[in-house]
Amino acid sequence: MASNGGDKKLHIVMFPWLAFGHFFPNLELAKLIAQKGHLISFVSTPRNIDRLPKLPPNLASHLQFIKLPLPKLHNLPDNAEATTDVPYNVVPFLKKAYDALEPPLTSFLESSNPDWIFYDFAPYWVGPLASKLGIKSVFFSIFTAPAMGFLGSPSGLVGTDPIRKKPENFLVPPPWVSFPTTVAFRYFEIMRISDSLSDDNESGVSDMYRMGAGIENCDIVAIRSCSEFEPEWIQVLENIYRKPVLPVGQLPSTTYDDNEKEEEKNDTWRWVKDWLDQQRKGTVVYVAFGSEAKPSQEEVREIALGLEKSGLPFFWVLRIQRGPYDEDVLKLPDGFSDRIRGRGVVCTSWAPQLRILGHESVGGFLTHSGWTSVVEAIQKSKPLVLLTFLADQGLNARVLEEKRMGYSIPRDERDGSFTSDSVAESLRLVLVEEEGRIYREKIKEVKDLFVNKERQDRYVNDLLAYLEEYKKTKLGAKAG
Template identity: 70%
Template sequence: MDSKLHVVMFPWLAFGHMIPYLELAKLIARKGHLISFVSTPRNIDRLPKLPPNLEPLITFVKLPLPHVQNLPQNAEATTDVPYDVVPFLKLAYDGLQEPLIRFLESSDPDWILYDFAPYWLPPIASKLGIKTAFYSIFTASCLGFLGPPSVMMGDDEVRKTPESFTVSAPWVPFPTTVAFRYFEFMRVADFISHDSTDVTDMYRFGACIKYADIVAVRSCSEFEPEWLQVVENIYEKPVFPVGQLPTTAYDTGEETDTWWLTKSWLDKQIEGSVVYVAFGSEAKPSQEELTEIAHGLEKSELPFFWVFRNRRGPCDKEVIELPEGFEERTKGRGLVCKSWAPQLKILAHDSVGGFLTHSGWSSVVEAIQYEKSLILLTFLADQGLNARVLEEKNMGYSIPRNERDGSFTSGSVAESIRLVMVKEEGKIYREKIKEFKELFVNKDRQYKYVDIFLDYLITHKVASKE
C-alpha cells in the first residue's frame, strides 16, 4: 500500500477556522504527505507564511468566491463583514460547490477534511471515491453538548426552547456545567433558525458529521477524556483527537513597525504586570459593553495593551468608539492598538501576565502556550461553552454578568482583572494555566496524535487508490 497521502482541506471562511486547519496541514505535510488547502484568493493571501521546508508539500488552491447579493465586494471572511451579513457569506460558500467538484475530479485526493458548513460535500466526495473526515476546530466538550447529528438536524424534540440550551443534555452521563448561559444562547439563537440559505447552522453541522466517514477533533484525551467518549458514543463512528494544535507562525525575521512600537512599550513594563486585551477577529462588543470594558481597564489601575477593532469590515455601519478622553487619561499606563497586532509575539512577552479574551479556543491555546492567566468575556458561537470548561478546571475566570441580557459593569471588569492578575484568591487561575501548559504544547504528544490519525487515513484509503 502506498503510504503517501493526498489530503484536501476545506475550512469555513473564518480565520479562527482556517488557522487550525493550516496547523494540522503543516503537521501532516511534515510526514511527507501532500496537502491541497482550498479557500478563496484573498483569504489565502492573508494566511501566515509557510516554513520553506513545507512549501513543496502544501498547495494553496484559490477558488474565487461567487458574487452574492448583499455580500460586499472583496468580503471573503467573517472578519470582513458585520455579524448579520455572515449568512450571505455562507450562501457564497455554498456557491463553491461546482468549482470544488471540478478540482476534486482533476486532483484525485485520498481524503478530504472539511468544516461544519459544507453539508453538501460528503455525498459528492463519496460519489468521487474520496474518503471524508469532518474536522472540528470546536472542542469535544462543545461537540458533546450540541449532541447527536439527529438532534442537530432537527429530528429530535430535546431542544426547542432557549432554556433547554442552558442545561446539560440527557446524553451526557456525568455532572457538568458545560452549557450556554441564557444571554449567550440568545446571541447565537440564529444558528437553530433559518437564514438566507434556508439551511440552519445546526443542520449543516449535523449533516457534516452524520455523513462523514470519521471525525477529527481539536482536542486531546488527557484534557477532556469523558467528552471524547461522549462524542464517540453519540456519533457512532471513529473519533480522533488531533491535539490542541498551538499556532506555529513562521517568523521571517522581519519586524513590522507595529511590532517594534509594541515591543518597545512592553519592554518598559514590569514583568507579568500587563493585561493583554483582544477579542479575536469576529467578536465585537456593543458600544455599551465597550464603554464598560474601557472604564474597567481604567479602574483596574493595571497596565494594559488593547487590540481595538471599531468595526467588522468596511461595510459595518455600527462603529464603536472609545470613551472620550480615555486614551489621554491612560496614556503611559495603557496602549491601544487600532491595527493588526502580532498576538503570539505579544503573549510571548514577559511583561504580559494576563489575557482578557472572548474565549475563542485558538486564543485560549495561545495563552496557555505562554502561561498567561485568563479573564473571560464571551460574545459569540462556542465561546460560552469554552468558558464553562475553563471555569470547571479553574483555568479561567468569567467577568460577572446579568444572566438575561449579558450586561456587566466597569467595576466587575476591574475587579475580575485584579482578581486574576494580582490578588491572592486568584492565585489558582495563575497556577492552573502553568499546570496545563505541558499538556497543550508538548510536541511529542502532538506528533503522536497526528501519527495515530495518519495511520488510520493511510490504512483506510479507498481500495482502488492503493
C-alpha cells in the same frame, strides 16, 4: 521528509470555513501532516490565502494553496471573503456564496483525485459530494469535544431530536452526558446565537443543520482535542456519533520567522515591544476578542472604564468595525485616551498576538474564549479572564471555569450586561490578588498537555495511520 515505510503518500484536501479562527487550526494541522511527507491541498478563496502566514520553505512542495474565487452575490460587498470583512448580519450571505463554491470544488476534486477531504462545519454538502466521487471524508471540528458533545447527535442537530426545541433547553447539560458538568450555555449566550439555530436566515440553512449533516455524511470525525485533557467528552462523541472520533491534539500556533521580514508586521511588533519593554514584569493586561467577536458600544464603554479603574497597564486590540462596510463604528468613552495615556494602549489594527502573549510584562489575557486564543495563552502561560460573545465561546468558558483555568467576569444572566467595576475586580483578582493565584498556577500546570511536541506528533501519526489503514481496508473490501 521522513516517510513511514514504503507506503504511498496520501493526498489530502482541506476546506475550512471562511473565518480566521477556522483557517489557523486547519493550517496548523496541514503543516503537521505535510511535514510527514504527505500532500495537502489547502482550498480557500484568493484573498484569504493571500492573508495567511507564509510557509517554511521545506513545506512548499507538500502544501499547496488552491484558490477558488468566491462567487459574487448581490448582498455581499466586494473583497468580502471572510467573516472578519463583514458585519455579523452579512455572514449568512457569506455562507450562501461559500455554498456556491460546490461546482468549482467538484471540478478540483475530479481533476486532482485526492484520497481524503477534510471539511468544516459549514459545507454540509461536501460529504455526499466526496462519496459520489469515491473520496473519503473527514469532518474536522475546530470546536472542542465538550462543545460538540454538548450540542449533541447528528440527528438532533439536523432537527429530528425532540429534546431541545427552545433556547431554555440549552441552559442545562443534556441527558446524553452522564457525568456531572457545568458545560452549558447561559441564557444571554444562547439568545445571542439563537439565529444560528434556525433555518430562517439568508443562507437558508441553520448552523446546527450544517453541522449535523456534516457529521452524518462523513467517514470519520477528527476533533481539536486531546484525550488526556477531556477523555470523558471524547467518549460522549463516540457514543452519539456512532463513528470513529479521532483527537488531533490542541494544534498550538507555530510561526515561521521569515514572516517577520514582512515590513509592516515587523514595524508593528517593534513599537509594541518598545512599549511592553517599559512595563513591569507580569503587570500588563492583554485584551483581544478575536476576528469574529465585536463588543457593543455599551460593552466597549464598560470594558474601557474597567481597564481604567483596575489601575493596571493594558494593551487592547480593539476592532472598531467588522470590515469597511460596517457602519456601526465603536468609540471609546470621552476623555478616556487622555486619562490612560502612558498606562494603556488601544490598537485598532492587526497586532502580533502570540508575540505579545509571550512578553514577560504581560500578566494576563482578557479574552472571548475562542479556542485558538485560549491555546495561545496556555502556550505562553498567561492566566485567563473570560468575556464571551458568540458561537461556542460560552461552552469553552464553562470548561475553563470548571478546570479553574479561567475566571469569567460576572454578568447579568438575562442580557449579559456587566459593569466596569466587575471588569476591574476580575482583572485584579486574576493578575494580582492572592485569591486568584489558582488561575495563575493552573495555566502553568496544564501547559504541557497543550504544547508538548512529542504528544502533538503522536496525535498526527495516529491520525495518519488511521487514514492509511482505513483507505486500505475499504479498498480491500471493494476488491473482495
